[in-house]
Amino acid sequence: MQDSSRRGFMGKAFGAVAAVGALGSLVAMKSSWDPLPSVKEAGFTTLDMSIYEEGVMVTEKWRGKPIFVLKKSASTMEKEKGNAAAEARNIKVGDSNFMVAIGLCTHLGCIPAFRADSNDFKCACHGGEFTASGLVQKVPPPRGFDIPPFKIEGNKLVLGEVGPEFKKMKDTGITL
Amino acid sequence: MAHFTKATSVKDWLNQRLAVDKVEKVMASEYWIPKNINFLWAMGMVLLITFSLLLCSGIFLLMYYVPTVEGAFYSVNYTIMREVGFGWLWRHIHGVAASVVFLIMYIHMFTGIYYGSYKKGREMIWLSGMLLFIAFSTEAFSGYMLPWGQMSYWAGMVITNLFAGGSLHADGLVEWIRGDYVPAQAFLGRFFMLHVVLVPVAILGLIGLHFAALRIPHVNNQDGEEIDFEAESKKYLAGDKAGSKVMRFANDFLSKDMMVVGIYLLFFFYLVFYNYGFAMDPVNFDPADGLKTPAHIYPEWYFLWSYEILRPFPIDTGLVLFGLAQGIFVALPFLDRSPNAVPASRRGLFKIWFWAMLCNMILLTSMGKLPPEGIFSQIGLVSAILFVVLWVLLPIITTFEKKL
């Protein structure tokens, strides 16, 4: 009896030590898969917004992801009028209006292609479509393009930093 | 202490220390197989051989493959394919085997479904088999990342994005899996590890489990007959080989098995030498470029059916159905409510269910390869819905199945 209860105690004591060890190793293993600090620090890109031409879609790069920059023409702005969802996503730098967005389909992350003649985007992977303002035109994408964190500094746009304009978009649920 | 005597032969020496005779009996000459089976029962052996081919060719690829985003593409497409003597052979064997192994697995699975070999004590065989299927899927996907071509990169992007869970937006989880914002070095490194160590080790263990699960219930037979293996093997050992319903695994059944394996290998090496193209996607011969999506992203043929279930729906519904499609076959022994473990041809409505499921999966597979436009989207959608409906129907029709 005494013997078996002593074994029982040893079993429990071992169990407790093993549980602490297992928990500790899980924490270590989880952290080993986290993005490295060097990866996180390389996360800023500055764009000079004065070089873009109207109606010409340019793809920039930020954190390894494509960033769509489209300077909107007067006719696009005209079309957006009254469409609150489109207007709320507009990014104004100086006198120019831009659509700036992460160029990955919000469905599963392919890069939609810009179609200059119809002034919209089409995703080849599962057939999703987006307007020139970045809103969904055809499912399966669940929402418009995501907008990267940005800060307007004069003629420049710093991607990766959160400025007041971006904060407002985020708080109102315009982007994630 | 055990008592050892001076050995009379090498065999006796080994017998005293490792009981080799006994092991041979248990594993081979007195492991009993029903006589009433056909070539479909050789698929397990074909799978085992194909896995060995993957292992051997993989080991040779591994000697020159470089798991870095700068070096991977070059090491596969230049070093292995052009410089290493017969490097192309290992690569073609590896690629063809990775594709064919799924064809054989599907045949193996549908054989099991047709003959009801997943119930009456054979549940663990089925479950361990499904775990093998999952492990092989992981192995194939992680291997597909390694050449770091356009399809590697974009398939990696799309598949890891699935883990965001649609509207759950678990982007942190996706970044954790990748170790970066996009698939990059950290991603390639960990998938390389999975492909060459962790998953192959898991596969070896699972193969052991699969075989252990076969031990007690034995394999099923063409008529679903319940055989008394104890009595039949006694008959066999007593000399009535013709009257017994069973035969030895080795060399009786093994010789039949190897006959099928031989024919299979002719077919296999025909593919390796003359028709390997299907296993090598041309798009993957462009190096990975994070700023350019290929015109169509589709997985290898063996994932197309479940991909087609994801595709026609809005993201959340699509994900739920995709998850269901991935997991539902595991539940087969529990969704089939009928106790009849006989061929589908004798099971009334289940016979229709079986052929409908098989044809529908072939249809889903062909639609998954086509661009998601027009009539193809429509057929794909109907077919995806039919897949779900069939699974809902299964417990119902099998509950009302006449007991044989």
Ligand code: HEM
């Ligand atoms: C268990 C079944 C396995 C499957 C289904 C599988 C699948 C694949 C696939 C689909 C590829 C990409 C093929 C290509 O583009 O050429 C690949 C590549 C590779 N595999 Fe495997 N593999 C398996 C086992 C192994 C094993 C056991 C090893 C070594 C220990 C290995 C080592 C490699 C290497 C180094 C590559 C990159 C070279 C290349 O792409 O040709 N594989 N594997």
Ligand code: FES
């Ligand atoms: S990734 Fe764009 S539609 Fe699916």
